[in-house]
Amino acid sequence: MTAAELTVPKLDYVFHPKSIAIAGVSAKEGTGFGGGGFVASLQEIGFRGPIFLIHPTATAIRGLKCYKSLRDIPDEVDYVISSVNARVVPQLLEDCIAKGVKVLHLFTAGFTETGDAEKAKMEQAVVARAREAGIRMIGPNCMGLYVPGARLAMMQGQIPEAGPVGMVSQSGMNAGEFIRYAVPRGIRASKIISFGNGADLNAADFIDYLTDDPETEIIVAYLEGIQDGPRLATAIRRAGKTKPLAILKSGRTEAGSRAANSHTASLAGSLQVFDGLCKQAGALRVESMEELVDIAVTFRFVKRLGGPNVVVVGGGGGASVLAADDLDAAGLQVPPLLPETQAELAKVTHEAGTSVRNPIDTTSLWEDTGFEATLMPCAKAPNIDVLLYHTSFGGGPMARQVDVRGRMERQVATLRKVQEEGGKPVVVAIRPSVSAEAFEQAEQFQALCWHNGLATYPTIARAGHALARLLEWQKLQG
Amino acid sequence: MTAAELTVPKLDYVFHPKSIAIAGVSAKEGTGFGGGGFVASLQEIGFRGPIFLIHPTATAIRGLKCYKSLRDIPDEVDYVISSVNARVVPQLLEDCIAKGVKVLHLFTAGFTETGDAEKAKMEQAVVARAREAGIRMIGPNCMGLYVPGARLAMMQGQIPEAGPVGMVSQSGMNAGEFIRYAVPRGIRASKIISFGNGADLNAADFIDYLTDDPETEIIVAYLEGIQDGPRLATAIRRAGKTKPLAILKSGRTEAGSRAANSHTASLAGSLQVFDGLCKQAGALRVESMEELVDIAVTFRFVKRLGGPNVVVVGGGGGASVLAADDLDAAGLQVPPLLPETQAELAKVTHEAGTSVRNPIDTTSLWEDTGFEATLMPCAKAPNIDVLLYHTSFGGGPMARQVDVRGRMERQVATLRKVQEEGGKPVVVAIRPSVSAEAFEQAEQFQALCWHNGLATYPTIARAGHALARLLEWQKLQG
Numbered sequence: 001m002t003a004a005e006l007t008v009p010k011l012d013y014v015f016h017p018k019s020i021a022i023a024g025v026s027a028k029e030g031t032g033f034g035g036g037g038f039v040a041s042l043q044e045i046g047f048r049g050p051i052f053l054i055h056p057t058a059t060a061i062r063g064l065k066c067y068k069s070l071r072d073i074p075d076e077v078d079y080v081i082s083s084v085n086a087r088v089v090p091q092l093l094e095d096c097i098a099k100g101v102k103v104l105h106l107f108t109a110g111f112t113e114t115g116d117a118e119k120a121k122m123e124q125a126v127v128a129r130a131r132e133a134g135i136r137m138i139g140p141n142c143m144g145l146y147v148p149g150a151r152l153a154m155m156q157g158q159i160p161e162a163g164p165v166g167m168v169s170q171s172g173m174n175a176g177e178f179i180r181y182a183v184p185r186g187i188r189a190s191k192i193i194s195f196g197n198g199a200d201l202n203a204a205d206f207i208d209y210l211t212d213d214p215e216t217e218i219i220v221a222y223l224e225g226i227q228d229g230p231r232l233a234t235a236i237r238r239a240g241k242t243k244p245l246a247i248l249k250s251g252r253t254e255a256g257s258r259a260a261n262s263h264t265a266s267l268a269g270s271l272q273v274f275d276g277l278c279k280q281a282g283a284l285r286v287e288s289m290e291e292l293v294d295i296a297v298t299f300r301f302v303k304r305l306g307g308p309n310v311v312v313v314g315g316g317g318g319a320s321v322l323a324a325d326d327l328d329a330a331g332l333q334v335p336p337l338l339p340e341t342q343a344e345l346a347k348v349t350h351e352a353g354t355s356v357r358n359p360i361d362t363t364s365l366w367e368d369t370g371f372e373a374t375l376m377p378c379a380k381a382p383n384i385d386v387l388l389y390h391t392s393f394g395g396g397p398m399a400r401q402v403d404v405r406g407r408m409e410r411q412v413a414t415l416r417k418v419q420e421e422g423g424k425p426v427v428v429a430i431r432p433s434v435s436a437e438a439f440e441q442a443e444q445f446q447a448l449c450w451h452n453g454l455a456t457y458p459t460i461a462r463a464g465h466a467l468a469r470l471l472e473w474q475k476l477q478g
Numbered sequence: 479m480t481a482a483e484l485t486v487p488k489l490d491y492v493f494h495p496k497s498i499a500i501a502g503v504s505a506k507e508g509t510g511f512g513g514g515g516f517v518a519s520l521q522e523i524g525f526r527g528p529i530f531l532i533h534p535t536a537t538a539i540r541g542l543k544c545y546k547s548l549r550d551i552p553d554e555v556d557y558v559i560s561s562v563n564a565r566v567v568p569q570l571l572e573d574c575i576a577k578g579v580k581v582l583h584l585f586t587a588g589f590t591e592t593g594d595a596e597k598a599k600m601e602q603a604v605v606a607r608a609r610e611a612g613i614r615m616i617g618p619n620c621m622g623l624y625v626p627g628a629r630l631a632m633m634q635g636q637i638p639e640a641g642p643v644g645m646v647s648q649s650g651m652n653a654g655e656f657i658r659y660a661v662p663r664g665i666r667a668s669k670i671i672s673f674g675n676g677a678d679l680n681a682a683d684f685i686d687y688l689t690d691d692p693e694t695e696i697i698v699a700y701l702e703g704i705q706d707g708p709r710l711a712t713a714i715r716r717a718g719k720t721k722p723l724a725i726l727k728s729g730r731t732e733a734g735s736r737a738a739n740s741h742t743a744s745l746a747g748s749l750q751v752f753d754g755l756c757k758q759a760g761a762l763r764v765e766s767m768e769e770l771v772d773i774a775v776t777f778r779f780v781k782r783l784g785g786p787n788v789v790v791v792g793g794g795g796g797a798s799v800l801a802a803d804d805l806d807a808a809g810l811q812v813p814p815l816l817p818e819t820q821a822e823l824a825k826v827t828h829e830a831g832t833s834v835r836n837p838i839d840t841t842s843l844w845e846d847t848g849f850e851a852t853l854m855p856c857a858k859a860p861n862i863d864v865l866l867y868h869t870s871f872g873g874g875p876m877a878r879q880v881d882v883r884g885r886m887e888r889q890v891a892t893l894r895k896v897q898e899e900g901g902k903p904v905v906v907a908i909r910p911s912v913s914a915e916a917f918e919q920a921e922q923f924q925a926l927c928w929h930n931g932l933a934t935y936p937t938i939a940r941a942g943h944a945l946a947r948l949l950e951w952q953k954l955q956g
Contacts, residue, residue, distance in 0.1 A: 173797055182913045224799055248800075255801030275920045287802060287807075288939060319651055321702055322726075322767060325734030329765075336736065359737050367639070394658075432936075434658045458910075461766060 009212035011205065014103050014136055015191055016150045017079030017373040020047065021070055023054040023092055023103075024083030025061055034085035034107065037155065039064065039145075045153040045160050050075060068097035078102045079146065086110035086119065089126055089140075097133040106132060106139035113141055114195055125200045142196025143172025146179065146188055149215065155179075163188020165218035165296055168206040170195060170224040174248075174289060178220070184255075184443065186450025187300060190215040202227050204235040210279045211239040218299045220292055221247045226274070231276050240281030244299040244473065247285050248292045249274055282476040294457060301455035302425045305471055307385040308332045310464070311378045312359035312437070314390035315366070319431070320359035323390060323460040330464035331471075334358055341381045348373040370476055372414045379422025386424055386467060388458050389415060392431035394438025395443065408445050416452040427455040428465045484611035487690035487791045489591075489612050489683065492614060493669055495557030498525065499548055501532040501570055502561030502586070514560035514583065515633065517542065523631040523638050528553060529873045548573035556580045559622065565596065567604055567615055567618075575611040582608060584617035590675055591619055605677045616838045619847040621650025624657065626667055627693065633657075634655060635920035641666020643774055644694035646684040648673060652726075652767060655700070659771045662921065664928025665778060668693040673708075680705050684715040691715040696777045697838025698770055699725045704752070704943055718759030722777040722951065725763055726770045727752055760954040764948055773946040784862040786810045788942070789856045790837035792868035793844070797909070798837035801868065801938040808942035809949075812836055819859040821891050826851040828880065846885075857900025864902055864945060868895060868938050870909035872916025886923050894930040905933040907941045 001403035020042065024033035039062050052073045055066040067073050070080065070092065080094055080101050085223050086108050111123035123140065130137050132396050138144050143154040149164040155176050169175035179192060190213060194207045203223055210216045219239055226232055227436075239245050249271065251257040278285040286292050310332050312323045320443055324334045335359045337345070345356035349364040356362065360378060364370030379387045391411075393404075419426035428449050433439040449456045457463035494551030494861035498520065503513035513531075517540050520529055523787065530551045545551050548558065558579050560570055564586050574582050589601035601618065608615050616622050618831035621632040626640040633654050643665050650672035657670060668691060671684045681701055688694045697717055704710055717723050727749065730733040737872040756763040764770050788810050790801045799902045802812045814825070814835045823834035827842040834840065838856060857865045871882075906927050911917040933942035 026657045067807070171797075171799070173793075177797070177909075182911070184912050250799045250803050253605070256799055256806060288804070315651075319649075319655070321649070321728045321734055321737040322652070324737040325728050326766070328734060334737070357736070430653075432659070433917075434662050436914055436918045436921065439911075443914065461767070 009209050011201075011209045011214075012079075014138070014201070014209075015145060015147050015152070015465075017049065017103065017152070019049040019052070019075060019077050020079045020081060021052040021054060021067075021073060022081045022083065022087075023070065024054050025055060027055060027058040027061060033082070033216070036061075038081050038083070038107070040157050041153040041325075042151075042159065044156055045148070045158060046149050047151045048199070052077060057351070058077065063144040068115055068265040069101050073099070078107070081105045084107045084108060086122065086140070090122070090129070092094040093126055093129055095134070096135055097129075101135060101243055104135055104137045105142075106196075107142065107144065108135060108139070109141040109196075111140045111199070114418060123197065123199050130200060131470055137200035139196045140199060140229060143175060143194035144177070145194075146189060146192040154192075154194060156250065159183065159190055161336075162190060162215070164190060164215070164217035165300065166190045166210040166213060166218070167192040167204055167220045167222070168195065168210065169193065169222040170203070171199070171222060172196070174222045175182070177289055178222070178293060178296075181289070185293065185297050185456050187296050190217075198227055204228055204231040207232075207235040207239050208356055211242050212234070218296060219243050219245045221245070221290075221294050222251050222292070223247060224251050236277060236283060237281040240278070240283035243282040245281070246292055246295040246299070247278060248283060248287070248289060279476060282473070282478070284410045284473050284476075286469075288353060290462065291465070291469075294462050295469060297455050297457070299472050301450065301453060302386075302427060303466065304474065305385055305425065305467060306470060308468070309335050309383055309385045310388050310467070311337065311381060311384045312388050312390070312460070313361075313365070313375060313378055313388075313430075314359070314388075317458070319390065320361045323388070323464075324359055324463040326462040327388070330468040331465055332468055337378070337381050338383055341377050345374060356440070368410050368414075371411060372418070375414060375418045375426075376422065379418045379424055379426065384424065387418065387422065387426045388429060388463055388467075389426065389429060390429040390463075391445070392433070392438075393441040394433050394435050404441055405444070406449055408441070411446040412445070412452050412454070415449070415454055419454065423457070427457065427463050427467065429457045429460045432458060432459070452462075488876060489510075489614070489679075489687045490886065491556075492616070492625060492679070492687075493625050493630070495527065495630070496580065497530070497553060497555050498557045498559060499530040499532060499551060499555045500559045500561065501548065502563075503531050503533060503544075505533065505536045505539060509910045513559070514539075516559050516561070516585070519631040519634050519636065520629075522634050523626070523629050523636060525629045527721055527935065530555060532596075548579075548622050549576070557583070559583045561585045562617070563686040564600065564867070568600070568607070571604055571607055571613070574613055579613060582613055582615045583622040584615060584622065584674075585622065587619040587674075589618045589677070596698065599932060601675065601677050608678060612858055615678035616671070616900050617674045618677060619647075622651060622673035623672075624653070624667060624670040628756050632672060637661065639666055640668060640693070642668060642693070642695035643698065643778065644668045644691060644696070644700045644938040645670040645700070646673065646681055646688065647671065647700040648676070648681070649700060649729040650674070651839070652700045653812055653946060655767055656700070656771060656774075658769070660774055662739075662924060663775050663934050665771070665774050666829055668695075676705055680710075682706055682709040685710075689713070695721060696774060697721050697723045699723070700767075700770070700773050701727050702729050712753060714761060715759040718756070718761035723759070723761040724770055724773040724777070725733065725756060725761055725925050726765070726767060727763060731752060738901070748949070757954060760951070760956070762951050762954075763930040764947075768940065769943070769947075772940050773947060775933050775935070776944040776948050779928065780864075780945065782952065783863055783903065783945060786811050786946070787863045788866050788945070788951060789815065789859060789862045789864075790855055790866050791838075791839075791843065791853060792866075792867070793839060793906075795867065796937070801866070801942075804939040805929055805942040808939070808946040809918075810942055810946055813861055815856070815859050817863055820857050822855040824850060846888050847891075849889060850896070853892060853896045854900065855905075857896045857902055857904065862902065865900065866903045866907060866945075867904065867910065868907040868941075870911070870916075870922070871919040872911050882919055883922070883942040886919070888930070890923070892928050893927070893932055903933070904933065906944065907935045907939050909938070910936060939942050
């Protein structure tokens with residue numbers, strides 16, 4: 001065994017196809033889902049190998065030559081995406097075997113998840129035949145892979161820039177949603193996998209893969225059900241001890257459990273058991289997609305907290321009071337700053353008095369020099385572990401600033417400097433916008449923040465909750 | 479006593495000034511807060527009476543003539559906004575008395591909230607002198623009034639369109655935030671009051687006023703502290719029995735309580751006692767500004783639920799599963815549809831099977847005819863009390879629709895028809911956008927929704943939570 005073989009996980013070839021054939025592309029450009037959607041996504045992200053289309057009558061679609069059958073393609077094909085009807089899948093599989101295909105991604109639905117026994121039997125037969133022939137399957141009933149490094153995308157709009165976050169998701173829509181919400185906050189993906197029914201390769205396989213994958217530093221997962229419980233438990237335990245891991249487990253209520261069953265034929269299992277498993281594994285179980293994104297951002301940018309003591313800085317007295325409540329309720333502390341820190345702040349603020357105790361809400365924040373002179377002592381305060389700065393766009397005094405972009409850049413440069421020199425995490429809550437103009441400003445500010453290594457959150461409450469969960473994770477890690 | 483006197487609440491004149499004088503306007507256009515901010519806000523919303531400015535040297539600011547002193551103004555002045563330094567307030571008050579002013583709004587801060595005993599004493603002296611002279615005061619340390627019907631605004635961007643929601647807020651920033659978040663979701667205001675320290679007119683006075691105000695049908699409040707506990711309790715009890723009432727009480731934790739004290743000199747008091755009071759009053763106590771807005775939207779558009787049974791309709795299998803979890807966790811039910819309803823849905827959907835049980839997640843929703851054919855049976859289902867439709871913009875198949883606006887209009891027309899013919903509330907969750915283009919589409923869709931009488935929420939979880947709280951409120955109302 002060579003060194004390369006030792007470090008590259010066994011399933012790595014699944015994520016690095018050299019050529020792709022897609023069966024079931026509509027001759028008219030479709031709604032963007034299904035076969036045509038995969039063609040558009042792969043073309044957009046710039047897949048580097050050839051893409052072959054299989055179509056009974058068309059000559060070419062979107063500039064790509066069509067073949068009547070997989071067997072007619074003259075070149076090698078190692079990866080096939082199926083968007084054909086479920087009843088055609090057995091024939092397509094035979095073609096894959098004949099052609100020497102290594103991976104079959106079944107976007108095709110209509111198997112076990114329908115609740116129809118005949119269709120479930122067909123799924124089992126397909127898996128058995130594929131395994132016998134040495135073909136690995138992703139799906140059925142899933143969106144497959146987003147691997148920016150290999151220029152694979154499951155949906156349009158997915159960027160080619162890669163990063164350290166891997167995801168295993170039973171739902172393609174939720175994988176897509178994770179990507180859409182996480183990317184603007186600085187999350188970049190190593191491999192994101194939507195695996196649907198998981199008839200062949202399942203959650204345990206993919207979690208194992210990401211655990212061993214050197215490109216993946218952080219793992220998140222969306223699971224609807226438990227397949228092969230003991231193996232999944234082993235995979236989660238190993239992953240949780242190796243890398244930061246957060247899992248959104250749905251079907252946690254009776255209604256959700258029923259919905260999960262009809263979505264991906266999943267049996268949700270006992271939440272209590274799953275919760276215990278996560279704790280044992282040193283993994284965080286989260287309750288919503290928003291929380292999953294927040295935790296990924298926190299693992300990526302905050303990494304570690306020295307303790308629960310937050311200094312809250314930002315304009316808006318009422319917002320500060322609510323912030324203190326939110327953070328306290330999340331299990332963090334908002335301690336009064338020490339007299340020496342308050343004295344230093346009093347030098348740069350008009351109000352002083354109670355407004356420099358913590359939360360800090362002073363007009364000195366509105367001026368560039370006051371901004372740094374206010375934040376730096378807060379970050380360096382000996383009884384503080386993390387600085388939370390909150391702001392918003394489109395209202396308040398900032399709205400009437402002329403040089404909004406310049407001011408943003410100066411603020412973020414200062415926040416970065418404060419994080420570096422203060423030696424403690426600085427996190428930023430950018431409260432929701434209510435106009436398109438403000439939304440764009442907030443987006444720009446958010447991009448500036450993460451490019452400068454700052455975690456961003458959409459509300460103070462969510463920032464506080466994520467920080468508290470990071471502390472919980474640190475404790476689980478022991 | 480005339481009939482008019484019987485129906486117009488005693489304090490009504492406070493909300494309908496005929497002329498306004500502003501003291502403490504900067505000669506250069508300022509940061510938008512303080513005196514200059516009030517001038518700009520009143521000019522923008524189109525205050526109908528004259529605005530006089532008091533300035534020691536300037537001739538005119540923003541086109542308005544300046545006077546050296548209030549006493550120099552030749553016309554009658556019934557309402558004065560003070561943005562002068564706190565130490566000048568006693569003199570300004572003497573001028574108000576001499577001039578026959580009825581209401582003094584002290585934006586001026588620097589009194590009790592500083593924690594300085596001397597300044598607290600000054601506040602008490604000012605109140606005593608004002609009361610003796612029959613002048614009512616709003617503040618100090620507050621933004622004052624937003625009364626669209628009287629064309630009074632406390633901040634720029636506040637619209638002149640009036641509606642049935644009244645608010646009492648200890649924090650001007652939070653009043654502003656409520657308005658900014660609630661207006662795009664169809665909330666229109668009767669009177670919104672920021673009262674700060676509440677040294678003269680306080681929370682009880684304003685709640686009493688809104689309870690009697692015929693223009694106010696729904697009351698929301700943001701309170702930091704309890705002043706004059708027994709009177710406030712009486713006011714809350716009467717308001718809660720008269721109109722839908724929701725209260726965000728901050729300072730609910732130790733840290734928040736300390737922040738409230740430094741913000742508006744408030745003593746937060748026991749949350750448990752306050753909670754008991756709300757229950758007794760049939761009012762909802764909420765925990766965040768977001769929840770306060772959600773409840774206002776729910777009181778305004780949903781009004782009443784027949785029971786806890788929700789049918790969830792929308793694209794995205796994973797989202798549906800999480801939706802079912804969220805609603806179940808909120809205390810609602812997502813029951814399977816009856817066989818006859820499922821049979822009717824099966825006629826219009828390709829997938830049928832388990833996807834028409836509830837949640838409903840079918841491709842039939844993507845076509846105009848399928849949209850109505852899917853929603854109507856759901857709304858008419860005998861075991862359902864409310865229909866929750868969820869959607870998003872900027873991703874998924876909708877993103878590649880050509881006629882996005884037309885499709886939105888047809889969808890909303892259908893949702894309205896379904897609400898009317900189904901005889902049950904239809905609520906819409908518009909999941910967060912991640913691009914400015916999508917944000918604009920979502921905003922347009924949201925506006926179409928509320929103009930057609932539909933409640934909108936930014937997430938499924940928040941919709942579910944608000945609906946559950948409406949049920950709780952109905953139960954409290956008995």
